[in-house]
Amino acid sequence: MRVRVLFFGATAALVERRDIETTIDSSDSPADILKRFTAMYPELGSLRLLIAVNEEYVTEDSELRDGDEVAIFTAVSGG
């Protein structure tokens, strides 16, 4: 199935992309997506990352569905 992976701030700077469409297995969780990107961009592993699916915070082991929007970003720093 296909998901759209979004990056912001520090993660977007590391990956040099904001938006990547990718194919995953139906059993894949956000943790699996993280692993894949951390393999390509090892510096991601040194950041404290949060994950949101379809604009809601989730834990790394949550289920994904076809067409989901998975955002990967560092602890927020607004204000």
Next chain:
Amino acid sequence: MDFVELTTDPIDITGVARRVIPPECGATVTLDGYVRKFTKGRETLHLFYEAYEPMALKEMQKLIDQAKGEFEIANIGIVHRLGKLEIGETSVVISVAAPHRKAAFAACEWLIRELKRTVPIWKKEVYADGEEWVEGEAVVPTAG
């Protein structure tokens, strides 16, 4: 009226404060958060804010809903600026109107603390000798 907004334009602080006022209230507490020149001894030239906009607006609205459940307050307005900000420019305004000031102060403090923890907005500090995205506090928002 409650409202949440993200804008790349300068924020009209008084305008935000006036928009939250209903007739049954007696006090509005407004936080004007702005860009500081020195952070941990390092001089900032300017800041750049970025948001996951649709999620940020949802999270801001959630904070309003929670605050209204916990504090004796009437209306809340939250406006956060995005893009490039110079020193002294306002990055965030939170206005809380309440029948009595005590609840408005408490809710405003709670709102800025939670906003800094949960709303997906990030700032990049631009220094004379480089720039860096600021990582927030370690607290991870609870899922759901």
